[in-house]
Amino acid sequence: MKTLRSIAYARSGDKGSSANIAVFGRTPADYAWLREHLTAAQVEAWFKPLGPGPVVRYDVPNLEALNFVLPGVLAGGGSCSLRIDAQGKTLGQALLAMPLDLLPEHSHSTD
Amino acid sequence: MSRPLKIANASGFWGDQPDAAARLVARQPDLDYLTLDYLAEVSLSIMAITRAKDPAASYARDFVEVVQSLVKFWQDGGRTKIVTNAGGLDPHACGAAVCAELARAGLTRLKVAVVAGDDVLARVQAGGPDFKNLETGADVATVAGRLVTANAYLGAEGIAAALQAGAHIVITGRVADPSLTVGPCCAHFAWTAADHDRLAGATVAGHLLECGAQACGGFSTDWLELPGSHDIGFPVAEISGDGTCVLTKPAGTGGAVTVQTVKEQLLYEIGDPGNYLSPDVTVSFLTLRVEQDGPDRVRIAGATGRPPPDTYKVSATYRHGYKAHGMLTIFGEQAVTKARRAGEGVLRRLREAGCVYRETLVECLGTGASVGGIIRRVPENDLIETVLRVSVAADTAEPVKRFTREIAPLVTCGPQGVTGYASGRPKVMPVFGYWPCLIPRSAVKPVWQML
Numbered sequence: 050m051k052t053l054r055s056i057a058y059a060r061s062g063d064k065g066s067s068a069n070i071a072v073f074g075r076t077p078a079d080y081a082w083l084r085e086h087l088t089a090a091q092v093e094a095w096f097k098p099l100g101p102g103p104v105v106r107y108d109v110p111n112l113e114a115l116n117f118v119l120p121g122v123l124a125g126g127g128s129c130s131l132r133i134d135a136q137g138k139t140l141g142q143a144l145l146a147m148p149l150d151l152l153p154e155h156s157h158s159t160d
Numbered sequence: 161m162s163r164p165l166k167i168a169n170a171s172g173f174w175g176d177q178p179d180a181a182a183r184l185v186a187r188q189p190d191l192d193y194l195t196l197d198y199l200a201e202v203s204l205s206i207m208a209i210t211r212a213k214d215p216a217a218s219y220a221r222d223f224v225e226v227v228q229s230l231v232k233f234w235q236d237g238g239r240t241k242i243v244t245n246a247g248g249l250d251p252h253a254c255g256a257a258v259c260a261e262l263a264r265a266g267l268t269r270l271k272v273a274v275v276a277g278d279d280v281l282a283r284v285q286a287g288g289p290d291f292k293n294l295e296t297g298a299d300v301a302t303v304a305g306r307l308v309t310a311n312a313y314l315g316a317e318g319i320a321a322a323l324q325a326g327a328h329i330v331i332t333g334r335v336a337d338p339s340l341t342v343g344p345c346c347a348h349f350a351w352t353a354a355d356h357d358r359l360a361g362a363t364v365a366g367h368l369l370e371c372g373a374q375a376c377g378g379f380s381t382d383w384l385e386l387p388g389s390h391d392i393g394f395p396v397a398e399i400s401g402d403g404t405c406v407l408t409k410p411a412g413t414g415g416a417v418t419v420q421t422v423k424e425q426l427l428y429e430i431g432d433p434g435n436y437l438s439p440d441v442t443v444s445f446l447t448l449r450v451e452q453d454g455p456d457r458v459r460i461a462g463a464t465g466r467p468p469p470d471t472y473k474v475s476a477t478y479r480h481g482y483k484a485h486g487m488l489t490i491f492g493e494q495a496v497t498k499a500r501r502a503g504e505g506v507l508r509r510l511r512e513a514g515c516v517y518r519e520t521l522v523e524c525l526g527t528g529a530s531v532g533g534i535i536r537r538v539p540e541n542d543l544i545e546t547v548l549r550v551s552v553a554a555d556t557a558e559p560v561k562r563f564t565r566e567i568a569p570l571v572t573c574g575p576q577g578v579t580g581y582a583s584g585r586p587k588v589m590p591v592f593g594y595w596p597c598l599i600p601r602s603a604v605k606p607v608w609q610m611l
Contacts (some may be wrong), residue, residue, distance in 0.1 A: 096419040
């Protein structure tokens with residue numbers, strides 16, 4: 050099963066009770082594909098069990114990146130959250146594990 | 161144009177490698193500055209609690225040990241200066257401790273300055289619509305009686321002034337993390353507050369530096385492929401007078417500085433990349449150009465800046481009850497089912513004994529619990545082992561204390577194969593709520609002083 054990991058790398062972190070996940074295309078073609086297919090709605094659906102608010106996507110074409118902000122996804126974050134990952138350290142890895150065939154049209158442009 | 165300023169980071173957070181500073185100057189004695197960051201969002205509230213028992217616990221005492229570790233370097237003629245937010249709640253106390261250390265080493269020629277004025281607790285406690293929670297919109301009156309700290313993120317101004325006056329070590333309380341880097345740049349290149357693009361470039365450099373080894377491959381997606389991952393280098397920014405920089409690391413250290421490691425760190429803990437807010441300048445990351453400039457050298461150019469907001473961000477914290485986490489290892493057939501039943505059983509027994517919690521959580525580590533189980537690679541009961549983690553939070557300490565006594569008994573009343581209980585009872589920890597808000601610049605008076 051092909052996952053986002055095959056075409057992207059990522060970095061996640063916290064800001065209060067919110068987290069951000071930056072996703073980078075490994076090639077310009079990968080980035081073009083991500084930009085077209087990886088929407089805020091899909092990221093929100095993927096992390097739904099963690100209860101994020103409305104996810105916002107920022108496009109950063111000069112860095113071939115998409116930056117997703119997931120409000121309230123850390124159950125209080127920082128000192129308040131009871132979770133083993135109160136700071137969103139794992140979210141980048143979790144997003145890279147998303148199967149490509151969950152996305153609407155999965156014929157990858159560089160296949 | 162003067163030569164680039166070489167600024168390294170030697171601490172990305174309170175608890176980072178204690179020998180990073182000494183190793184950096186040993187490997188690269190021509191560094192102009194070391195910056196050391198100790199203050200996460202709720203670090204100051206931890207200091208506020210420990211200060212009640214010990215006045216010296218109002219700052220990051222680890223920094224005094226860092227000074228001790230650099231004494232020999234300075235005695236031998238080393239010139240690297242230091243900018244740090246180790247002052248925490250009491251930069252003057254931290255400064256006094258550092259001066260005492262320098263005096264002991266015969267290094268009184270090194271001047272120490274402190275930057276203060278970030279403490280706005282009295283203002284926030286007085287309340288008002290200005291201080292509503294930036295995340296929730298709630299009125300500060302809902303927590304006013306429980307506020308522990310409120311500190312404005314100051315900018316580079318006080319740091320730059322102290323350095324221009326000849327300080328070798330500048331100790332601050334709460335300042336914006338990138339300002340630890342922007343301050344030395346302003347002092348060295350004589351930039352003004354109107355040099356928005358240059359300030360933006362230095363802010364980007366400071367943002368890359370502030371998490372230590374994370375800019376050099378630490379925490380990166382492809383960490384397994386890094387050379388020398390046992391000893392990843394701390395980052396060095398060579399910042400030019402036009403605000404562009406080259407990010408690199410000392411020769412002989414592990415990890416890597418590549419376009420990938422730099423891009424990952426650029427977007428770490430970022431919201432809108434077109435509007436990165438700092439007290440020095442509002443930065444757009446959308447104009448940045450990042451390119452490899454040699455082995456372990458990446459050039460970052462193109463930062464654009466606009467005037468900063470007319471408010472400072474304030475990081476306030478309030479007491480929010482207590483919590484504890486208990487962990488045990490469960491090995492054997494149906495380990496996860498057993499662990500879950502054991503954890504739920506502890507909570508049920510406590511509830512039946514009258515304990516009231518505002519929140520509880522049972523996690524079985526190994527099942528993908530870190531992300532709420534959204535990814536499962538194997539059926540849960542194919543796992544031969546799991547770590548049971550049970551957590552509770554309550555408004556008062558008593559039910560949490562009771563909980564901490566109920567984990568170890570699972571060794572005799574729980575399933576066969578419970579182990580890993582040797583670390584003793586869990587600790588009752590105070591919980592601090594995070595209250596981000598804004599304060600008008602006119603209400604804050606940054607001050608600096610040479611000791």
